[in-house]
Amino acid sequence: MAASPEIETLIENGKAGDTQAFAALMRHYQGYAQALALRLLADHEEAREATQDSFVRVWEHLPRFDGRAAFTTWLYTIVTNVCIDRLRARKRRRVVFVPLTEDAATYSSDPGALQDGARLLAELPSLLHRLSEAQRVVFTLRDMQDLSVDEVRAITGMSATVIKTHLCNARRAMRAALRARFGKEF
Amino acid sequence: MRCSTARRLLLLHRPGERTAWQDRRLARHLRVCVACATEARHIRDELEKSTLALRDATMVLADEALLASVLSQLAPRPDLRGASSARHSAQQAFRPSLLPRLVPAAATVLIVLAFLGQSLSVLARYAELGGSGSAVQERVVVELRYALLPRSLRGEAQVSEPNAALVLSDEHAALTDRDLSRDDAQRVWRLALRSMVPDMEESRIRHLITQYSIIPRLAILTSEEGA
Numbered sequence: 001m002a003a004s005p006e007i008e009t010l011i012e013n014g015k016a017g018d019t020q021a022f023a024a025l026m027r028h029y030q031g032y033a034q035a036l037a038l039r040l041l042a043d044h045e046e047a048r049e050a051t052q053d054s055f056v057r058v059w060e061h062l063p064r065f066d067g068r069a070a071f072t073t074w075l076y077t078i079v080t081n082v083c084i085d086r087l088r089a090r091k092r093r094r095v096v097f098v099p100l101t102e103d104a105a106t107y108s109s110d111p112g113a114l115q116d117g118a119r120l121l122a123e124l125p126s127l128l129h130r131l132s133e134a135q136r137v138v139f140t141l142r143d144m145q146d147l148s149v150d151e152v153r154a155i156t157g158m159s160a161t162v163i164k165t166h167l168c169n170a171r172r173a174m175r176a177a178l179r180a181r182f183g184k185e186f
Numbered sequence: 187m188r189c190s191t192a193r194r195l196l197l198l199h200r201p202g203e204r205t206a207w208q209d210r211r212l213a214r215h216l217r218v219c220v221a222c223a224t225e226a227r228h229i230r231d232e233l234e235k236s237t238l239a240l241r242d243a244t245m246v247l248a249d250e251a252l253l254a255s256v257l258s259q260l261a262p263r264p265d266l267r268g269a270s271s272a273r274h275s276a277q278q279a280f281r282p283s284l285l286p287r288l289v290p291a292a293a294t295v296l297i298v299l300a301f302l303g304q305s306l307s308v309l310a311r312y313a314e315l316g317g318s319g320s321a322v323q324e325r326v327v328v329e330l331r332y333a334l335l336p337r338s339l340r341g342e343a344q345v346s347e348p349n350a351a352l353v354l355s356d357e358h359a360a361l362t363d364r365d366l367s368r369d370d371a372q373r374v375w376r377l378a379l380r381s382m383v384p385d386m387e388e389s390r391i392r393h394l395i396t397q398y399s400i401i402p403r404l405a406i407l408t409s410e411e412g413a
Contacts, residue, residue, distance in 0.1 A: 019260060026253050034246040048252060055256045120243040142200075143237045144244065149202060168197045171233055178236050 003071050011071060015063050022062070026055055032072070032145075033079050039140045040083040042125040050086055054079045069154055076145070077155045080137060087133055123181055130173045138163050139170035187215040192222045196229045 003011065007028065013021030033054055037047035057078050065074055128136055141152045142163070152163050192215045198204050204212070216223045376391060
């Protein structure tokens, strides 16, 4: 997706060191970037930190952005990499208490529950926990960020076949998890 | 086409995910398989509904506080459009009259560095062991946190927080969240060293255990790690 002339101007000025232009660029993309981080990390505070780290990296590397890829693709690549680093660090270091067995009986079978955004957000960590890192990344970029398979390929460097395999497995796992949480007719 | 293949293809439900050839084969299968045809409707409905709900639940609005925080962290870069004025400003910044103001700042930095030196020396010793948590592959892990300190600092260390962390594969989950005795701590410490550096000589292990005190903190992590 080509950036508008206004965005291109902001990028060029940002490259030249204009922090005001960079602030305007951030203001434009922050929602997308932070949503991506939240969807990958399933933690508001960590998503916020990851977004900050990502924009600092964007600033540092902006002079090398050559426009061959769309700016959004480039930005999403940075956010995704920052989040992957955090997921890996979390796996190694962070103390999380996750039940070994899922007690489906504790969740009511409420057909309307899926529309309860707060509840769904609260469930997101345990839903995403069922996905491998690659599945989580592909599922998030394709289904939640609504990017094309080609864009996902550009960001992750995976082949289309591998992306589709991860997508397939991720959707199957998410569907099973949602059914377990919200009942068969969610 | 087998039903299992059809179910897999049904999961690739969004435009452009199936080839034309796969579409044709799937359509042919759905015409003759009632179960898969029913499943096709459910899959599409459920995935589309859940995807939309997840997107809505995770929408994020622009946050000025975050933007301000990022801007405060940006390393200055010379504005290439006004290079001459930037050079002029840089010369102004180092006028001798400004130097007195830098002295307190420099002193503060030195004090902070001296303070950090204690911690860094401990961390350096930890690094010397070749320690890293990256070898953990198991699905269930126990995370053990330790302060690793030279015995000479043991007294001061009573109140300090752990500043080195070891991650072990969990062969010994029986050591649960209770206070460890000194013997237990040494045993776990030995296991930690063995876990990090499997071929470490026994004499080296004994040396490290003798030279350094460890202050154990223990937290149980039961994590179903992704592949």
